[in-house]
Amino acid sequence: MSKTVEFFFDYSSPYSYLASTQIESVAQRTGAQLRWRPFLLGAVFKATGNIPPASNLHKARYMLQDLLNWTRHYELPDFRLPDSFPANSVKADRLGLVAQEKGKLPQFTHALYRAVFAEGRDLSDLGVLSSVLGQVGLPPAEALARAEAQEIKDRLRKNTDEAVERGSFGAPTFFVGDDLYVGNDRLVFVEKALRSQRR
Amino acid sequence: MSKTVEFFFDYSSPYSYLASTQIESVAQRTGAQLRWRPFLLGAVFKATGNIPPASNLHKARYMLQDLLNWTRHYELPDFRLPDSFPANSVKADRLGLVAQEKGKLPQFTHALYRAVFAEGRDLSDLGVLSSVLGQVGLPPAEALARAEAQEIKDRLRKNTDEAVERGSFGAPTFFVGDDLYVGNDRLVFVEKALRSQRR
Numbered sequence: 179m180s181k182t183v184e185f186f187f188d189y190s191s192p193y194s195y196l197a198s199t200q201i202e203s204v205a206q207r208t209g210a211q212l213r214w215r216p217f218l219l220g221a222v223f224k225a226t227g228n229i230p231p232a233s234n235l236h237k238a239r240y241m242l243q244d245l246l247n248w249t250r251h252y253e254l255p256d257f258r259l260p261d262s263f264p265a266n267s268v269k270a271d272r273l274g275l276v277a278q279e280k281g282k283l284p285q286f287t288h289a290l291y292r293a294v295f296a297e298g299r300d301l302s303d304l305g306v307l308s309s310v311l312g313q314v315g316l317p318p319a320e321a322l323a324r325a326e327a328q329e330i331k332d333r334l335r336k337n338t339d340e341a342v343e344r345g346s347f348g349a350p351t352f353f354v355g356d357d358l359y360v361g362n363d364r365l366v367f368v369e370k371a372l373r374s375q376r377r
Numbered sequence: 378m379s380k381t382v383e384f385f386f387d388y389s390s391p392y393s394y395l396a397s398t399q400i401e402s403v404a405q406r407t408g409a410q411l412r413w414r415p416f417l418l419g420a421v422f423k424a425t426g427n428i429p430p431a432s433n434l435h436k437a438r439y440m441l442q443d444l445l446n447w448t449r450h451y452e453l454p455d456f457r458l459p460d461s462f463p464a465n466s467v468k469a470d471r472l473g474l475v476a477q478e479k480g481k482l483p484q485f486t487h488a489l490y491r492a493v494f495a496e497g498r499d500l501s502d503l504g505v506l507s508s509v510l511g512q513v514g515l516p517p518a519e520a521l522a523r524a525e526a527q528e529i530k531d532r533l534r535k536n537t538d539e540a541v542e543r544g545s546f547g548a549p550t551f552f553v554g555d556d557l558y559v560g561n562d563r564l565v566f567v568e569k570a571l572r573s574q575r576r
Binding site: 235 | 436442
């Protein structure tokens with residue numbers, strides 16, 4: 179079996195966005211397979227009793243600067259917080275799974291995160307979602323219909339339940355084997371763990 | 378004025394312990410002055426409505442592994458959580474200020490953190506505190522008496538209030554000028570900020 183990093187993320191999570199811009203390079207540098215796994219962060223918080231970091235006003239104020247520091251560090255467009263933040267991400271997360279069926283999950287993820295956290299768009303807005311689907315060559319009406327299928331809904335729930343069962347309490351969550359890492363700022367440990375593994 | 382990094386820390390905070398093992402090198406590498414500033418983390422949480430990360434059970438379980446990852450990354454003795462965690466740190470923090478009056482704050486800090494987070498000792502125990510004071514050449518009885526002086530109590534409160542006023546909500550907290558950085562995992566940004574400043 180080849181070595182693998184699993185990346186659990188949600189489209190409403192700015193720190194997952196940051197990690198999404200780096201995780202492919204980490205996998206490439208270490209010769210690891212990358213599994214993109216959308217999950218529903220709100221349900222993770224509910225299941226674990228954890229709370230979003232921005233629930234605290236003092237922390238929220240700092241987070242804005244911290245996110246800007248990270249986007250500059252990674253040489254991305256300056257971080258932008260959408261007016262709609264935090265938006266309901268369930269539709270977007272399901273669309274991620276639809277994109278996955280078509281082999282376009284990474285492309286869809288990069289395009290949607292850019293729209294949301296670099297351009298400040300509302301990820302729960304159907305117009306925004308349709309435009310991003312179109313950008314990556316997925317017919318919007320068809321994808322939006324497929325996102326309502328029970329199979330897709332179940333798949334998102336399954337990813338979420340599995341992550342919580344394996345110890346996740348926030349996003350982004352990474353697994354290397356059974357080893358759990360939480361947060362964009364733990365990518366250095368993810369990379370170390372992958373390097374220390376044989377293929 | 379020479380460039381300076383301020384390091385606010387509390388003896389009950391394991392992530393402050395981690396940062397305390399690195400901050401002198403960061404200051405040295407960047408030619409910055411380092412100001413060690415004990416503060417009372419419990420009072421910071423109270424003032425800001427923030428909660429300790431380990432209050433959540435799922436997070437607490439992960440934190441133990443995360444702290445072990447960090448001590449291995451920094452090549453320190455394996456992290457050890459004292460049975461007494463989280464212990465009341467007010468006496469220890471005041472002793473830090475007493476050590477500072479004697480020019481021994483860094484030595485006292487390294488010795489106390491090692492006792493607590495590498496050896497699992499109870500930082501609220503007078504025997505532990507006395508032993509650490511002795512190790513760094515401070516007569517324990519005298520230091521413990523001085524720690525009860527109003528001037529010392531006020532100094533700890535002043536450090537704490539100032540940190541909160543400037544945006545702190547947790548530990549460790551760093552300032553480079555007015556720029557706030559929170560967490561051992563933000564030392565990379567602290568170092569970048571110091572490098573980008575002229576003397």
